[in-house]
Amino acid sequence: MSSSYSAPLADIRFALYDVLDVEPLFARLGLADASADVIDAVLDEAARFTGTVLAPLNAIGDEIGCSFAPATAAVTTPPGFRQAFEQFVEGGWTGLTSAAEFGGQGLPHTLGVPLNEMINAANLAWGNFPLLSHGAIEALKQHGEPWQQEVFLKPLVEGRWTGTMCLTEPHCGTDLGLLKTRAEPGADGTCSITGTKIFITAGEHDLTDNIVHLVLAKLPDAPAGAKGISLFVVPKYKVARDGSVGERNAVRCGSIEHKMGIKGSVTCVMNFDGAEGYLVGRPHKGLQAMFTMMNTARLGVGLQGIGLSERAYQNALRYARERLQSRSLSGPRHPDKPADPIIVQPDVRRMLLTIKSLVEGSRLLALHAATLVDIAHHSPDPAEREQADTLVSFLTPISKACQTEWSIENTYNALQCFGGHGYIREHGMEQLARDARITTLYEGTTGIQALDLIGRKTAASHGAGLKLFLAQVEDFARAHEGDAALAEFIGPLRAKAGEWAQLTERILQRAAQDPEEIGAASYDYLFYSGYVVLAYWWARSVAAADASSHGEALKQAKRETARFYFARVLPRTLAHAASIDSGAAALMAMADAHFGAPG
Missing domain, CATH: 2.40.110.20 (Butyryl-CoA Dehydrogenase, subunit A; domain 2)
Incomplete structure (x- = not known):
């Protein structure tokens, strides 16, 4: 059977309502139409559309692809793609978050994030057709003349x-x-x-x-x-x-x-x-307008990484529960069966928990960035708007690069859970792994995001975005300082935040003497930053779960996943820090000619 997909509505709602508390935020921003009833209706219908219309076309699109007729320069999309797009337009999805004056529904940008995650998980290739329209809309809205907005925005928003x-x-x-x-x-x-x-x-x-x-x-x-x-x-x-x-x-x-x-x-x-x-x-002045498009697209591509990772996780988890293979190392878990399911094996659990912790943490990072976009656009307080814009600009390269690089890791881990069955087309896992590869390349490669983060978003701005995020971490840590149930997360999080600030200072000091230090540190600095950001969101998740009315199963799942993340994933920062502190010499000392040549 090919890979299947069902929207993770429970976790999306937990992120929106329990962690980010979006309903009062939207009301404060004058977006009161985005009530819980409206949000839930959008989520339910998006799950239905992506699950029943888009997901069944995913394998078809991969198998048949697009065709090109040189004589007419016409492109034909795979079977079912056009009909799915017509349904998408009829459902009003193209204008979900666009301004009402241009024919949109005027709902918060944040609400478009789960929709796009679902689209990307259901059918990434199809999702690329409407993806860049959002960037074009934003560029014309911010930089176009009034007549250009009138003439071009309405048909773009309507999906015509x-x-x-x-x-x-x-x-x-x-x-x-x-x-x-x-x-x-x-x-x-x-x-x-x-x-x-x-x-x-x-x-x-x-x-x-x-x-x-x-x-x-x-x-x-x-x-x-x-x-x-x-x-x-x-x-x-x-x-x-x-x-x-x-x-x-x-x-x-x-x-x-x-x-x-x-x-x-x-x-x-x-x-x-x-x-x-x-x-x-x-x-x-086209670069300014181009970056309006590019930043929108970069956050959108980050969502592609999340969607692919979520779908990969769902299928790997199902297979790990069903596949009987050998016995648990501590003795049979299911003595009535010829073997135990592979989910009892520590290494399978390592892969599944790695995916789960990166996906759920990334989802909060993406949704948080979206709330910052809404604040930057709608807050009545100019200072709050400016701070939100600074912070989302800082988080954009982290979101785009880490979420896409993790999607490669996640889809390959999910494929590995299937063993040899993952490598053949039957289960659809190899398609997810192939599809994920492009996400680290388009809309700015990982290296470009890394340079953007440490160069323009940190060095050039004197760490403005980093300081805002570290202040957010400290505010959270202080608010929960006496909470014994959160102590196992608050202490390490606070320590990592302090190390992040010190590491940044060391890089900038070395860069003042040798500009190559910026480029040499950039890749590792990007991932160090990403892992600390997710640590914050996992601590926030545990706090939100503890304070919620959810059942014990959800609370324990969040706490145990957070423990895994802090114990098994966050230590990756140690290697990244060591690489950064080794300096540029090991990278730059070798002469170009010494890299070797064929023959």
């Missing part, structure tokens, strides 16, 4: 059109200052866009009537490098300022990629041959 981000080119990936795509201004206020973009998710498909490309290009008077980049909106079919749709634009899909995973999602080479577009925002 989808959006893309066209950044990467064949000769430049992350270094966008090297891009060659040109924009020539016309007398009528349009611009003619010419160039080639690669790795464009959902650049061409048959799900909607129009596709809105947000394209980075350079105007004729652009300064050299990244400071000369501008952003343009370029639709597949031309769109006039009055919203009327005209002829096909001069933008075509040149080919689609044949990939390791997410085969139901189309990844395109897009050729712009004098395509008509409009400048978005100010000339040469």
Whole structure:
């Protein structure tokens, strides 16, 4: 049987209501429509849609994939994908968290997080088609002219059109200052866009009537490098300022990629041959608008890691309970059966508990980041808005990179639970492992996230986001200082928070003497940070469970998983700290030529 999926509603509700206490938060932010009844209805219906409509298409999308017709430059999505998208649009899901003025429902951004987690778990490849529309919506909402918002946002929010981000080119990936795509201004206020973009998710498909490309290009008077980049909106079919749709634009899909995973999602080479577009925002200020899209997408990709990990865990747990193999090391647990289920084996439990602790901790990290987005957008207090924006900016690279890297670990651990059966297609585990691999690459590789965290989000800001998070940890520790039931978590958490601050200071001191220290420390610093962040959320989970009206089973499960995390996962920080403190020399001393050459 292929892998199955059922939305983890109980844990999602625990995270929202018990740990984050979102209902009074939403009311305070003026989002009173997001009552518990509304939240529960959204969660239930999202679980139904993803479980019954999207999940059955996951294996089909992987087996059949997307097809490309060179003669027409048309892309056909796998069977059932278009019908599923039509149901998605009819259900109003595309506008769940978008502003009502553009046709959305105006619900909190936080409520979109469990929806997207469920979509990613049910069918990651399908979920890529609507994913980037959210980034396009945010970029146009924040940087577009009023007429652009009126003309483009409504069909994007309603799901009649989808959006893309066209950044990467064949000769430049992350270094966008090297891009060659040109924009020539016309007398009528349009611009003619010419160039080639690669790795464009959902650049061409048959799900909607129009596709809105947000394209980075350079105007004729652009300064050299990244400071000369501008952003343009370029639709597949031309769109006039009055919203009327005209002829096909001069933008075509040149080919689609044949990939390791997410085969139901189309990844395109897009050729712009004098395509008509409009400048978005100010000339040469496209990077600012691009990061609006990118940060939204990065948090979204982090959710992909959580969704894949959750699905992998569910199937590995089911198999571990059912698969009879040998006996418990301490004697038969089920003497009436020919063997014990493999869940009694310590190493199987290690893998399952590792996945469980990383998934449930990551879910809280993602939901917390989403509440910060809501606070940054809706709080009546300017200082609170600024602090929320600073903190979510700090957490974004941690969320994106750690949750996706952990998804590789988690899907491989889940596959390992199946033994040889995990390696064959029958159980669907190898698809999850293949699909997970891309999440660490697109929307900024793990290395890029690591440099962003320690460079722009820590060194350049004098640790503003880190200080806010450490203050949050200290506030929690002080509030529970006399709680004997939490002492086993509060002490180690507080110690790790102090070590995190000291480690950061040591890196920055060394970097003042040698700039290479920043890059040398970045990867390990990213994961050190991620493990401490999750330690905080596990301590918070135990406190919330203890204070809740939930049954003893949930309380014990949270406490025991937290104990496992603190005992078996958090010590990974020791290795990361040791690597950081070894400095840059071991990485940078070897001459390039000494790495060797073929032959």
